[in-house]
Each structure stands twice: as C-alpha cells, then as structure tokens.
Amino acid sequence: MLTLEIDGKPVEVEDGATVMDAANKLGIYIPHFCYHKKLSIAANCRMCLVEVERAPKPLPACATPATNGMKVRTHSRKAITAQKGVMEFLLINHPLDCPICDQGGECQLQDLAVGYGQSAHRFAEAKRVVADKDLGPLIDTFMTRCINCTRCVRFLAEIGGFQELGQAFRGEHAEILPFLGQTVHSEISGNVIDLCPVGALTSKPFLYRARTWELTRRRSISPHDAWGSNLIVQSKHDTVKRVLPLEFEAINECWLSDRDRFAYEGLNASDRLTRPMVKTDGRWVEVAWQTALEVAANRLASVAEENGDDALAFLAHPMSTVEELYLLKALGAAFGAAVDTRIRQRDARADLARGKVAWLNGSITEIVESDGHWFLGADVRRELPLMAVRLRAAAKAGARIVRWDDSDDDWRIPGVDPHKLTAPAMLVALVHFAKHLGVTLPDWAVGLVQQPSPLSAAEFDALSAALRGAQKRRIWLGRPLRAHPNAAEFEWLAEAIAGALGAKLGWLVDGANAVGAAVVGAQATQTAHQLASAGKAGYLLVNLEPEDFAAPDAVADSFARARTVVALTPYASESLKAAADVLLPIAPFTETSGTLVNIEGRLQSFTAVVRPREMTRPGWKVLAALTAMRTGRSVAYTASDAVRDAALPQGWRTQLAQHGLTAIAPAPTLHASAIPAFDRVTLYQGDMIVRRSASLQATDDAKAERGATIPSEEAAA
C-alpha cells in the first residue's frame, strides 16, 4: 500500500495505482478524455495534468504512478493553467457545432469547455476538416469533431478483441479510420459511441431523432440474451428512442452488445399488432378484447375436448417473463396442454435426466476468476457477446481457453486453442477422452468408441494438463451442443470428464429467461421445438413466430395443419398471420413490467418504460384472463409483483444444478454416422424484436445469417 496526498487529503492506494486512481478513490474529479477505467492508458489528451510536488512539469494523473508521500494538487494555479492550455488546443480545430451535434448535452468536451475553456478565441487560422468514415449501419461519424483520444481504437482492440479502427497519418493529419475498404464488425461496436467523449462517433439509428435532454430515462433489462444486461431505455412521447447501458459491474460492466443496444428499433416496427384480431373464414377482422379472448378460449377448449389428451401445446419464447411463463403454466394445466420454451432444443432427455435447472453454475464475475476453460459446442460471440468480453479479460490474466466446436469463427480471444470438430467427431472424441481418463463407458457409447479417435492420446494429455494446471476449471456446454439431438449424451460425457478433471460444468443457456422458465416449470417432456413440429391439433404461442424455432419450415407446416393457433404477440407478421387464427396484442418488455432470471440465476424485475400501444395489454394479464375463462375462477393477481412472488417462492435457487446428468433414458446405442451436425447460432435472428431492427438487419452479420441455411453444410463432413 502507498500513502499519498491529493489536494491536502490523505489516501491509501495499492502498489501500481495511478494518481487518477487515488483521486477517484477520494472522489476528486480530474478532467480527462482519453482515460477510461476499462481501457489501457494512452495519456494522449493531456487534459488530466496535475501539479505534483517536486516535479518540474505538470504530470498526467492518468499515467503517473502514485508514490509514497507524493503530494498532488489538482486545482492549483499550475494545474489549472496546464488544463486550460490543453483545452484551448482541443478547441482550436474543433468545429464547435454543438447546436447540431447529437452529443450535445452529454458531451465531455462541451462540459469541460464550460469549466476550462476561454470565451474568446485566439485561433485565427482556418480550421481542420476531416472526412467522415463509413463504419457500417450502426455508427455514424463526424470526424472533424474527433479529438484523437483513441478510446474507440483501444476499445475495439482490447475489449472487442480485434483492432478494427486505428489512428492513421501523423500530427495534425492524424485520423481515426477503419482498415481500407473495411468497416467495423464487432458485435459490441456500439460501445464506442458511449466511449467517444465528443460527437465524432454517434448512433446512426438515433441520429437527429431527439435531443438528449428531451428524453425520459428508465431502467430496464435486456430480453435478447441470457446475460441480463441492464439498460437505460430512453423515450420521448411514449416511443423508445435509444437504449444505453446501465452500468452494472457484476453483469454488463459498462458495456452492451449491439443486439441489446440497437434491437429497440424493432419496438417501433410497422407491423406492431395493436388490436385483437380473429380469423374467420380465412379473413382477419379486428374484434374487441372480450370477443377475442372468448374466441381463443372456445377454440382451444373445443380442441381439448374433441382431440383428447396431448392435443394442445402452449409454447413461449424464452424471453418471456417469469410472470408470463408462470401463468402460461397455469393456463396449460387448465387445458391439459404441454408448456415449454425450449424452442431451439432438439433433445428433452438432458433436462429430464438432470432434473435440476441448467445455468452458468456460478456467477458472471467468476468467469474471469477461472483460469481453465474448455468450451464444448459453443459460439460465444453470438450466444453471449459479453461473455466473450469476460473471457478476453480472463485470457489477459493468463487463463487457458480451449474450444471444441465445428465453426471457423474467430472468437477474438487471444491464446484460444481451437479444435474444429463436427458433432459426430466431437462425440467420438469425448468418448475416447473419457476412456483415456479411466471413465467406465456406458452401453450407448460402445459403437462410438470403436471409431478412431479424432484426437491423439498426446492431445488428450495436453488438454488434461491444461485444465489440471488451472486452479478453477470450467467446462462450458454451448448452445449448439445443448440444442443437439444428442445433448444428453454430450452432457453425460462432459460431466464424467468434469468429474475426472475436477472441473465444474456450466451451461450457456438460450434465452433471456431460460433459467426462469425452467425454475417455474415451464418445461414439458418434449421441448418446444419437438412439440411445435409434432403436428398438434392446437397451439398457443407467446412471443413466438415460426422463424424462432430450430426448424422454421417444419413448424410452419405443423401450425398450418393445426385446428387452431392462438398467438399472444406484439407483432402481426405475415408468417404468424398465415399460421394463427387468433392474434392477441401483448406488450413487449418496454410496455409492461416483469421479471427475468439471467444465466447466473439473478432475478431482475423491470417496469414499463412507455405506455402500451393502443389496445396492447400485458401478456401476464391476458394469460390470467384466459385461465379465468377456462376455470371459471377469477385469478387473484392485481400486479406483476404478486405473480412473481407466487412463481418464485423462497428457496427457488436450490433448483439450480450443480452437476450434469449422470444417467440417460432412453439411450440407444449410438453410431457416428447417425449423428447430425450442430445447428448454427445467429446474432440477429433470435427473437421478434431483434428481427425487426432495421439497423441490425443491415449489418453484414445479419445479411450473412439471412442468406445462410440452417443447419450448416458440414453434416456430410
């Protein structure tokens, strides 16, 4: 520990801390631009110059190591003169176009210029103009405003894992640019908009949509993946205008994935469903809520009565809230319908055999503390972009990271050791690895172990050594693996190997409330994917379109053959209009309250950010009303909090799994030739809102996904 004094106040900091760290600890503000607590130190803006006793020159607080007995003055004449001098240099070439700049009102330069700038200009020369750059559909540029702090450059290289921007040219001609003919492709690129201390990088979808001070700000939770990122949703006139990260160190730090940041555009899509509609004789007509509910209840009831047991399946997207799913389960019980949310999982045996709920099996912050990681069938950057960020930090701290999967995607994590294996090859390799570690193989593995191993004994030894060399060892089951028809066998092997290596299993779950769905028991003996393609006589869908399922065409076909399909949905897409015969407008997450349980089992409730559109109603209320109609008993909830408390009674966390499954039924003998390929994970096709974000859909990633067929080519490999 070091003791120093800043502005007369003593403070203790760790060895290696900077003067800026020490000032932050004391709550003393030192003006700065290039410094950012999550980025490496560049010390280039020189705004943070302070006076240090016995130093001949002012020193940059962000880069000056604190030393014992140091005396720092942040507001002395010498310090202020230096800071004002720097501010003048920053402003001489700046366009000062604040009135038309989107950053206006939240600009670090504007704020500091008020404190440190001069009102009169001493600069009488022509100002510099810098050409704008094409950074893709998400980020707009006004490069003349750039102060060359390189935060954006450092973010993409250090946090994004791949340098997509650089500072080219020298001196006054220095410019921030992407590589020639390139733009920015990072799945977390939007953070540079927040990081840019001026209006050089701004949000393209938000450009000129509103002035920041006109916006109402509300906290919310992202429904687009299981991470549970905290959001600030900003709106004007009951329309969501922008989404920003709400800093939450334990979950999203100060970052957001582009998916979480730009998906909001989908909330304002033109096909929003705002009135209940019923299809009669092939024609859609708008009806009153009461009529719609009655038609829905009656059609479902007649299927239940006429088509007998197993005729109905009630399916929901795993982004649906705890409240919605709890009440959907009640509704399913009332109709004798199977209820499930596992829309992309092809195997129900794994969850059944495990009994307990799949989750991260630890906290998000533990990821960085773990120093040995082995990923099986995962696509981290697409599944959970911010998990990739944590892994980059782990890798930097020296963690060993090994991946087995069938994709060429570069995770942009330094030092990752990739092994490209198709699903059948991976299963064979796992069987051999388990055997190598002395695991007794079950009968179903007999056929697999006869196949030659794709990896050598030496490679297995290297892998065990890498994991055994770590203090905290994790084996992660990715979404493609969990979605696979042999997910159960994969998990059995992973658990057996985890036991042999002293590692802990973790599940990369699919859906913002996948953990909550399992906890409230919205799980049937078949997965939602299986139920949807099974050709049931009647379906009720919550927040779902055929495109959401693992096999959209088969599902659309199955829906087309059903006697009735009731859809509770914020949107009336053509595919849903073709599939359904009753459409009930329910609120997306911004227009209702609810609760999501994230991947680490953290329960996060949110409230509505804007008023529901027209006749849109909260999903949980619609489900409660349908249940009441069916049972003839009114449902006693007046607020979503009460539903949540009923859904998640004390002690619900004991349902979270600590171990993988150890026995599978049924488990027929497997042959590698019969094992299909892994499904692909998409970045921007995963839910109804994301699919409607025009800007996200304009990205190269989305374009490639929409062009790609699922599952992918290497089934034959």
Place this chain on the structure above:
Amino acid sequence: MSTLKLGQMILKDCDESRWRLADYEARGGYQVLRRILTENWSQERVIEEVKTSALRGRGGAGFPTGLKWSFMPRQFPGEKYVVCNSDEGEPGTFKDRDILRYNPHSVIEGMIIAGYAMGASCGYNYIHGEIFEVYERFEEALEEARRAGYLGENILGSGFHFELYAHHGYGAYICGEETALLESIEGKKGQPRFKPPFPASYGLYGKPTTINNTETFASVPFLLAMGGEQFLHLGKPNNGGMKIFSVSGHVNRPGNYEIPMGTPFSELLELAGGVRGGRKLKAVIPGGSSAPVVPGDVMMECTMDYDSIAQAGSMLGSGAVIVMDETTCMVKALERLSYFYYEESCGQCTPCREGTGWLYRIVHRIEHGQGRVEDLELLESATSNIMGRTICALGDAASMPVQSFIKHFRDEFLYHIEHKRCLVPPEVQWAGSDIYVEA
C-alpha cells in the same frame, strides 16, 4: 561531395574506401572486445570505465552513458536488448550517417561490448530510412563481423553470445525518439510511449532495453582502449571525450568535425573555413534544430561542450551546428523550422498535434505579411502551453526555436508585422543563398 573533413577518434583514418573489417582491425578494431572477453572482465568493470570517462549520450539529451547502463537490470532473467539509435532525423545532424558509412565496425564493437556489460544477447541498429545505402553497408559490415566470429554464438570462444540486427525506418523523425523507435521495431506505428515505465524496465517487446546513439556506441571501444580516465581528459570535466560536430549553413567548409569536447566555438568555425564570404555571423543553432538559437556574439564566447552551451541558454544536443550569417531572415528561418515540427509531430498528444500546426501557421502569416501585433505574445503563450505538457520531447523541440528566435530577434519579427516585409532586404537574402551565388 564528401562531408568528412576531420576525424580524431571515431572518424580518424577512415573514408569511403576504408570501412571494411580488415581496415578497422588494422586500426586496432576489435582489440578491446578481445581483451574484455579473454581477460574475462566483469560487467561492473566495463560500466565503471564508461562512468569514469564521463561519456554523455550523443543523441541529444546528453545523459551520462555509464549511469544509463547501470540502470539495466542485469540479473533479469530472459531477453534483454541493446538498441542503437541511428535514426538521425534532426535537421542539421549528419554525423551518424558518416560513422556508419566510414566506420560501421566501431558501432558494432561498441554494441557487442554494451551487450556484454548489460547481459543482453540481442541488439538492433535502427537506421534512418532515407539513407538506404548506409543501411545496406551496415548489413554488409554485420555479415563481416559474423563471419569473423565477433557476432553470434560463443564469441571468440568466450561463451558469450550476441546477435545484432539492422533495421531500417522509413524516414519519420519521431522514430528517433527512443520509445517510438522501439514501437517501430516492433512493427507498430512509430509513436512515443509514455514514460514511466522507462525502457530499462519495459523496453523492446516489453523487455529491459538500453538505447544509445550511434556515436555513443562508437565511442565505447575507443574509450575502453585508452581507459576512461584518459577519455575524460580528452575533453573537460563532466564532458569527456571527442565529439563530432556537424557544421552546416553559412560556412565555407560545411562538414563533420571530430574535436575534443570543450574546444572553443571560434576554433570550430575556423576549421569549417569561417563564415562564408567573410560576412558577419548572425546566429548559431549549436545542437540541432531543436536547440534554442544563440546570437553570434554570444556564441563566439562559448566552448563546444554541454555545460558551456547550456550556460548560453541553449543545448549541445546532437552537436549539429547551424551557422547563420547576416543575410539570414530569422522569420523565414523559423518558418522553416516550425514547418518541420508541424510535419513531424506524431499526432498522439493534444498540445503537440494541435499546437505545432498553430505555431507554424502564425509564423507563416508573419513571414507573409499578415502578422498581427498580438501574434508574438500568442506564440510565447502557445509554446509555453506546449512545453513540458507532452508525451515526448518533440513538443519542447518545436517550442524552443520559436521562443528563442523571438527572444533574440524580436525586432525582426516586429518589423515583419509592422512593415509586412523583411528587415533583411530580399537582395541581401538572395546574395546569401547558394543558388544565387553559384548559379
């Protein structure tokens, strides 16, 4: 046009035809290395000799070389590096070029000894990109040294390993700043690093590194051959040895002059043939373009060493002596210098990136008859906002000429501003220019 005029130590007895290994050996080259290795000198002994000699860095800052070497964590396990700075981009400086051209083996031997003394087994010589033939010659010299067993594994059977590589830049002045140079060797954009950490703890590829100028390394074999004590006595206390001065500008015989430290400036001027055309000496920049300008009469009282030049308010720097006679327009001269720094700023830090362009534009306006009375004060204020506020010393280097030119030649600047023309009539300036004299 050969610039070699006089050599008393490094440049002694060498020229275009006598740069090869055999020539160097004939002059006694590699004897010191052989002695150190066969007599099994301790690292401390080498460093002590260098300290005794009062050899100071010839790259500009004049930092005591022995002291710098002693900062190297010699016991650090793993790779350590010695790096030679032959980037020589400072206007007026052309001594390292001649050392590499006429006596490359002195640099190689100096670097091997430095590697030995600091426990480094790898070195790089970073050579300015605009003197490509010098780079090629250095590669040839390296090959000779390798073949003769002075480089590589088990040098002269001693068990000491040292490999040395040449690396050429592309002509950016900033790559002469030692940390930008390291970045450039690493294949990155040449931009200075913030210090601390200093290269001795975090240098090339993050490993302990010592960087010295070409002339500094080249001096090492000579100082060890004669002994630190004697080297010191060549010059004056605290300013040991010989120094090569690159004399340019309005003299009759511009070129490199290797003379003892502490030689009076007047003698150096005489060696260089005196002021051209017998004209009056107006001003001298005694240590490369970054050094403050010194009026001629003050300069005539100075001796050529770090301390005397510092007393005159300037710096010995790299030893580049730019001589200006009475035909020189000081505003125009400053405009040239300011343009150089404006073009060579790396653009990393705010005061230098924004300030160098501002300085240049103001001086340019004054020179072109658009100056305003408040401009001089503005230049003084802007330079004081740059000085000492930047990542590397280029900010200071850009400011010092401006401040010193205005300080010593204020009248000339004011005349420009008031009369929209030069105090030195154009025909006089023309008369002083090579083109008009020789054409």
